[in-house]
Amino acid sequence: MRIGELARRAGTTTRTLRHYESLGLLPARRAGNGYRTYDEDDLRLLRQIRVLQEFGFGLEETRPFVECLRAGHPAGDSCPASLEVYRRKLAELDDCIARLRHVREEVGTQLARAEREVAALRAAANVPGGPPAQCALAPPDTGTPPNAESPSDTEMEPSTP
């Protein structure tokens, strides 16, 4: 089959296939007229690549899987090198998830603090906004780096004529 058909069957583009070939990831035989020629095995390789891509693997990380398949193994992950990539990826994922969770917590904390401060400023400016608003007056601490003061407006523009 030619490049267009392979691309269609794999749900990708010819540009992508040429790119893979330029990396030596998915080399193609050539017909007499110079056209690239692929077979069903190439489709399998390509599908292996795409699946890993969706998992966030870089193209280079898919190489062991592809070479494993090309070496005649039943699956791309039948080879030790592929398992190693799996393990490295797991470690990366764990690390990444941990960092993101940390950031998420930080940002969540900042948002909560900022919302409290905005509410406090609004209350201090006797903006109707709230009923009794018992606990008014700026919570003194809880880790507030900025100096909470200058209660007047609360919107962007400094000038409120």
Place this chain on the structure above:
Amino acid sequence: MRIGELARRAGTTTRTLRHYESLGLLPARRAGNGYRTYDEDDLRLLRQIRVLQEFGFGLEETRPFVECLRAGHPAGDSCPASLEVYRRKLAELDDCIARLRHVREEVGTQLARAEREVAALRAAANVPGGPPAQCALAPPDTGTPPNAESPSDTEMEPSTP
């Protein structure tokens, strides 16, 4: 103060500051000789930018915070626009974390399956699989980048005549 000093005090580079200026994020006054001139407020803006950057905010996402500070507010997140960015970022983070966890689970499953299959293949090939090899030399796994020897083949070469 001039650009070099600001960069040093903020732990960044002059190139970065020029980049921020080119985005209109941190404009500088100019001295008679054309040198950029900054003050303590600029340092605060810059620190705000850097903190958000470490949280993974894009430069454009820091803009509301910077403008809020420049508008005279006590903190970069004293303005509604900044709070909106916080919230959007939280949603993004949640989404990203969820996707990563899903992928992590998938990859973990694939690894476990592949390891089982490899073990099955090895057993079927009546490979001695090695002695008890309890805790001998070389920790069995837990992230051993180098290929811990080859008990027999199980390497890339198909050669299974």
Place this chain on the structure above:
DNA sequence: GCTGGCCTTGACGCCCACGTCAACGTCTAC
């Protein structure tokens, strides 16, 4: 013969936050 659809290579564009280099101006100290 001609149109249209497929194919080829080559090369630049994109996104993002800068790094790096070049060629040159400015100021201070000796």
Place this chain on the structure above:
DNA sequence: GTAGACGTTGACGTGGGCGTCAAGGCCAGC
């Protein structure tokens, strides 16, 4: 006056995975 530390603008490079032309070859059907 000269070294050297700082500053200036401009432009290209990086990494990843392609998208998007451009200019042309090959082949089938009418």
